Amino acid sequence: MVRPCTSATMDQHIGKLYRSAVSSFIIFLMVDVGVTGGRANRENAAAVIHVTAQPLWLTPEPWNLLVTQTPAKEKAKEGETVVLNCHLNSPQHPSLTNLMVKWYKEDEKGQMDLLENNVTILPNNSRIFMSGDLSQGDVSLTILNVTTSDHGIYFCEVTLPDGKVVTGDGTKLRIRRALGLFGIEESIGTIIGVVAAGIGGIVVLIVVLTPQLRKCVLCMRQESHQSRA
Secondary structure, X not given: OOOOOOHHHHHHHHHHHHHXXXXXXXXXXXXXXXXXXXXXXXXXXXXXXXXXXXXXXOOOOOOOOEEEEEOOEEEEEOOOOEXXXXXXXXXXXXXXXXXXXXXXXXXXXXXEEEEEOOEEOOOOOOOEEEXXXXXXXXXXXXXXXXXXXXXXXXXXXXXXXXXXXXXXOOEEEEEEEEOOHHHOEEOHHHHHHHHHHHHHHHHXXXXXXXXXXXXXXXXXXXXXXXXXX
16 A cells, blocks of 8 residues: 655655655765875874985094004114004094104204105115005005115104094104124124224223333343343
């Protein structure tokens, strides 16, 4: 039996459709807001990660370099080759190739620069040069065919990239001359002393023997006169 379509029945159907449409619209809004919010959260998270990943501008750590010269004193004979050892140690910066090395000598005439920026600066001089490996911290100085003019105190100086200068304690080089007599190697002072001692011994010997020589001469004269008589 079909019910007659009255105005009340129509109102009920319209009300149901309205409520259904409103419910669907509310659900759509909730889903859309959730998706949009999720996207926003992900974008904000990405933005936060991006900001965190940016590099930080920090002040460079200062260099801590140790310059060690060994030995404190060195002796050599004229004509020999001398190596003055100098080693660098930097725990924070293992790469040392960008350092500038300088060697200079101090003696009674003052200071003389021998090597700057890792190369020899003396004109027409190939006897003195840096023989070590800078990348390994070895900046030793080699002197070929040393002469007495090479005596003095040698200093190893290193300039860091930040402009700081670090200098070693120095190595005192003493040159000896060779005395040909008996193959003894002596300094000039010792040679003079030996000569003076020799001359003094001869003088003493002459003074001691002179009276004896006179007696011998007198005895020989007396014997000569007796034999004639």
